[in-house]
Amino acid sequence: MTAALYVEGLEVVFNLFRALKGVSVTVEPGESFGLVGESGSGKSTLLRAIAGLASVASGSIVVNGKTLGRRRDRDFYRQVQMVFQDPYGSLHPRQTVDRLLQEPLAIHSIGDSENRIRRALDEVGLGNGFRFRYSHQLSGGQRQRVAIARALILEPSILLLDEPTSALDASVQAEVLNLLEQVRRDRKLTFLMVSHDLAVINHMCERLMVMQNGDAVEQLAASDLASGRVGQDYTRRLLKASEGFARGRQSPSERNFPELKIKSITKQQGEHDETRPGPGRIERPSA
Amino acid sequence: MNMRATNMGTAGAAGGNLLEVNDLRVTYPTRTNVVHALRGVSFLLGRERLGIVGESGSGKSQTGRAIMGLTAPRAEVTARRLEFDGIDLFAASPRQRRKLRGKRIAMILQDPKYSLDPVMTIGRQILETLRTHEKVSKAEARERVLDMLAAVQIRDPKRVYGLHPHEVSGGMGQRAMIAMMLVAGPELLIADEPTSALDVTVQLEVLGILDQLVAERGMGLIFISHDLRLVSTFCDRVIVMYAGKVVEELKASELSQAKHPYTQGLLNCMPKIGSDRHPLPVLARKAEWAA
Amino acid sequence: MSAVEQPTMSRRGWLLSERPASRWQASLGRAYATWRRFLANRLGVFGLFIIIVLLSIAAFADQLATYSPVAGDLKNARLLPPSAQHWLGTDDLGRDIYSRIIYGSRLTLVVVMLVAVIAAPVGLLVGTVAGYAGGWTDSVLMRVTDIFLAFPKLILALSFVAALGPGIENAVLAIAITAWPPYARIARAETLTVRSSDYIKVVQQMGASPFRIVLRHIMPMCNSSLIVRVTLDMAGIILTAAGLGFVGLGAQPPLPEWGAMIASGRRFILDQWWVAAMPGMAILIVSLGFNLLGEGLRDALDPRSSDQ
Numbered sequence: 098m099t100a101a102l103y104v105e106g107l108e109v110v111f112n113l114f115r116a117l118k119g120v121s122v123t124v125e126p127g128e129s130f131g132l133v134g135e136s137g138s139g140k141s142t143l144l145r146a147i148a149g150l151a152s153v154a155s156g157s158i159v160v161n162g163k164t165l166g167r168r169r170d171r172d173f174y175r176q177v178q179m180v181f182q183d184p185y186g187s188l189h190p191r192q193t194v195d196r197l198l199q200e201p202l203a204i205h206s207i208g209d210s211e212n213r214i215r216r217a218l219d220e221v222g223l224g225n226g227f228r229f230r231y232s233h234q235l236s237g238g239q240r241q242r243v244a245i246a247r248a249l250i251l252e253p254s255i256l257l258l259d260e261p262t263s264a265l266d267a268s269v270q271a272e273v274l275n276l277l278e279q280v281r282r283d284r285k286l287t288f289l290m291v292s293h294d295l296a297v298i299n300h301m302c303e304r305l306m307v308m309q310n311g312d313a314v315e316q317l318a319a320s321d322l323a324s325g326r327v328g329q330d331y332t333r334r335l336l337k338a339s340e341g342f343a344r345g346r347q348s349p350s351e352r353n354f355p356e357l358k359i360k361s362i363t364k365q366q367g368e369h370d371e372t373r374p375g376p377g378r379i380e381r382p383s384a
Numbered sequence: 385m386n387m388r389a390t391n392m393g394t395a396g397a398a399g400g401n402l403l404e405v406n407d408l409r410v411t412y413p414t415r416t417n418v419v420h421a422l423r424g425v426s427f428l429l430g431r432e433r434l435g436i437v438g439e440s441g442s443g444k445s446q447t448g449r450a451i452m453g454l455t456a457p458r459a460e461v462t463a464r465r466l467e468f469d470g471i472d473l474f475a476a477s478p479r480q481r482r483k484l485r486g487k488r489i490a491m492i493l494q495d496p497k498y499s500l501d502p503v504m505t506i507g508r509q510i511l512e513t514l515r516t517h518e519k520v521s522k523a524e525a526r527e528r529v530l531d532m533l534a535a536v537q538i539r540d541p542k543r544v545y546g547l548h549p550h551e552v553s554g555g556m557g558q559r560a561m562i563a564m565m566l567v568a569g570p571e572l573l574i575a576d577e578p579t580s581a582l583d584v585t586v587q588l589e590v591l592g593i594l595d596q597l598v599a600e601r602g603m604g605l606i607f608i609s610h611d612l613r614l615v616s617t618f619c620d621r622v623i624v625m626y627a628g629k630v631v632e633e634l635k636a637s638e639l640s641q642a643k644h645p646y647t648q649g650l651l652n653c654m655p656k657i658g659s660d661r662h663p664l665p666v667l668a669r670k671a672e673w674a675a
Numbered sequence: 676m677s678a679v680e681q682p683t684m685s686r687r688g689w690l691l692s693e694r695p696a697s698r699w700q701a702s703l704g705r706a707y708a709t710w711r712r713f714l715a716n717r718l719g720v721f722g723l724f725i726i727i728v729l730l731s732i733a734a735f736a737d738q739l740a741t742y743s744p745v746a747g748d749l750k751n752a753r754l755l756p757p758s759a760q761h762w763l764g765t766d767d768l769g770r771d772i773y774s775r776i777i778y779g780s781r782l783t784l785v786v787v788m789l790v791a792v793i794a795a796p797v798g799l800l801v802g803t804v805a806g807y808a809g810g811w812t813d814s815v816l817m818r819v820t821d822i823f824l825a826f827p828k829l830i831l832a833l834s835f836v837a838a839l840g841p842g843i844e845n846a847v848l849a850i851a852i853t854a855w856p857p858y859a860r861i862a863r864a865e866t867l868t869v870r871s872s873d874y875i876k877v878v879q880q881m882g883a884s885p886f887r888i889v890l891r892h893i894m895p896m897c898n899s900s901l902i903v904r905v906t907l908d909m910a911g912i913i914l915t916a917a918g919l920g921f922v923g924l925g926a927q928p929p930l931p932e933w934g935a936m937i938a939s940g941r942r943f944i945l946d947q948w949w950v951a952a953m954p955g956m957a958i959l960i961v962s963l964g965f966n967l968l969g970e971g972l973r974d975a976l977d978p979r980s981s982d983q
Contacts, residue, residue, distance in 0.1 A: 266439035
């Protein structure tokens with residue numbers, strides 16, 4: 098069986114900064130694979146390189162047995178769709194939900210839009226009442242549902258998820274995660290999901306890769322993570338950190354000081370090109 | 385100051401109240417109606433770590449800003465009582481309020497990128513802060529700033545002193561921010577999502593520094609966050625807010641025995657490593673919570 | 676009273692509905708919300724009022740004018756001061772100034788509309804293409820824009836008219852040629868901010884062609900700032916047209932163009948002030964109207980305020 102997604106020695110360079118230093122991943126069809134890491138780890142860059150939004154310096158990407166060239170063809174976009182982190186930024190502010198969902202159908206000249214849009218909205222639990230609203234009339238969770246509906250309307254086999262819930266409140270996050278699991282089951286989708294939150298990845302994915310500074314640290318199964326069978330120190334640190342603050346452990350006298358980070362200019366530019374995967378929640382005044 | 389007593393992490397207000405908030409209300413008039421951002425928030429704060437948790441729109445940030453006196457001018461702020469160390473904050477003149485702010489009450493905001501002046505070096509900014517609140521000579525002030533930078537565990541304070549905010553990483557920026565806020569020796573520190581923009585590992589380092597300083601100096605701390613897990617492990621006491629009101633107040637250690645369905649729901653809906661719950665329980669909001 | 680108000684209230688509810696039931700209702704609702712924001716600015720509404728008055732004057736010029744705008748009574752009516760017969764006086768050829776101004780409004784409107792229709796789309800296209808494409812395309816298009824921007828507007832227009840020959844059509848063309856570069860700049864600046872946003876990345880990721888992205892996703896984001904700018908520029912266009920008319924390179928006699936009217940009145944400015952002052956007042960009022968309208972539109976269309 099061919100892998101749904103096969104990435105070999107992928108390198109991405111932004112203005113001399115190596116954002117991705119030769120990373121290889123294989124994702125089987127129907128699998129959910131997670132990428133975890135902190136900002137600057139290259140996890141989002143990897144996703145973007147696959148989606149064709151970051152130019153690849155070297156390495157190869159194979160999707161469903163087909164090696165991708167420099168330019169993605171139409172077929173690729175029907176197979177691979179992406180959901181972005183910030184639902185406030187990923188919906189066009191001047192378009193209704195209807196227009197947003199119409200767009201992919203129009204680009205790929207798919208007919209029967211009326212039924213497809215209605216079905217897509219039902220699938221993500223929004224219903225027709227939301228169809229003619231503008232994005233500013235929606236809550237964060239509703240926006241992300243629209244974004245998911247838009248990604249699904251082309252019936253892709255692979256979904257790339259870039260921190261799909263990190264801008265949402267915890268209760269809304271649970272709803273969106275459940276929805277994503279639901280559609281994956283219903284449509285037998287392959288997920289490649291990026292998050293800074295180890296718990297979210299652990300919940301959503303069967304296997305995951307920990308990344309740091311553009312490199313893969315290790316790949317492991319979610320069950321290994323849950324039972325603490327972790328190979329690398331860095332992963333262990335992330336695991337500890339995800340449990341919250343522990344008073345004794347942080348006592349600074351016992352702890353090594355972290356490296357003093359003074360960013361060089363090239364580093365900064367690299368970080369600009371990557372989306373901020375930081376867990377910064379965006380606070381919006383409630384309407 | 386009885387700082388030792390609070391260090392033990394005793395819940396409640398040991399050694400008198402630093403801050404008393406009683407029935408705090410904030411309303412914003414809009415063109416068509418009024419938005420009630422806070423609808424009667426009350427709590428007491430001693431020299432302890434108090435966490436305020438809630439989702440976006442719950443009013444947790446509004447609470448911090450109202451105490452600081454930084455609510456937008458068009459908003460209407462009322463309270464039955466808002467007292468800091470015996471000083472009625474409503475009766476205080478704008479001048480008095482300004483003097484309190486920074487000197488005795490300080491606030492740390494989410495993203496250092498937006499709260500530090502981009503064209504001034506970090507050292508200069510901290511120095512200016514100190515010199516607006518205390519009459520000290522330049523040389524002495526510089527000495528104290530360097531000490532403060534060292535206290536937030538910046539390894540090479542002299543170097544960081546001369547750097548601009550964009551030249552340092554997020555974690556370093558937030559440490560500089562903490563140094564700036566603490567340099568004048570405030571008694572109450574309000575931290576509004578101080579580590580949410582940081583990576584998890586950096587987040588814990590910064591929290592460790594904050595924790596140590598708060599303990600050493602016997603400050604009161606209001607820690608505002610959306611992250612229940614973080615708040616429950618960091619603070620002594622937690623206030624849970626929903627729709628502009630406090631729905632529950634409890635000891636951080638007893639969070640797992642929360643009574644209010646909203647708190648329980650918030651706790652349950654987070655994915656946890658090791659617990660295999662598919663689908664995740666979702667929070668069913670009830671109208672009466674907001675009543 | 677209440678019986679009348681009932682249906683309007685429900686219509687308002689329908690327009691401002693949070694759950695519009697059709698495309699039509701959604702866009703109407705949005706337009707209505709913009710309209711309400713516009714109404715909140717009194718000066719903007721006053722500007723709109725002036726422009727509506729101008730439009731109706733142009734439409735009903737035949738009914739409003741009391742004399743012919745081109746034929747005068749040379750024998751009896753030269754340079755008469757304002758009076759009951761000639762409300763705004765007469766000029767040196769015995770023509771009624773009031774009637775000439777009324778008919779002149781048509782010329783003014785034609786000039787303004789034509790310039791806007793030619794210049795704005797050109798600027799929008801150049802700016803969005805340059806901003807979205809980047810690289811060489813951007814450099815070339817923007818240097819051309821810079822060349823046009825380097826000359827003072829009136830001088831450039833003058834040289835074009837001098838080359839093309841005097842006349843109102845050529846004046847329109849010349850003004851349009853000088854008017855598009857600022858629009859290109861605005862559209863480019865707007866495009867640069869929009870280009871890197873997630874919602875454009877999403878359509879790229881759906882396989883949309885650059886043409887489609889520029890046309891359907893970027894241009895709508897530039898429209899509102901461009902509309903505001905064009906409206907604010909209309910006063911300038913009127914003044915440039917009047918300037919060209921004044922030096923004799925715009926509308927040719929006997930067309931009642933306001934600038935040309937001032938030019939012909941300048942010889943009598945001290946003794947028969949009304950000949951030059953009346954068309955001057957007309958230009959002033961209309962320019963003011965467009966400016967106020969532009970300010971009002973800026974408040975109403977500002978995407979930052981509408982996305983709350």
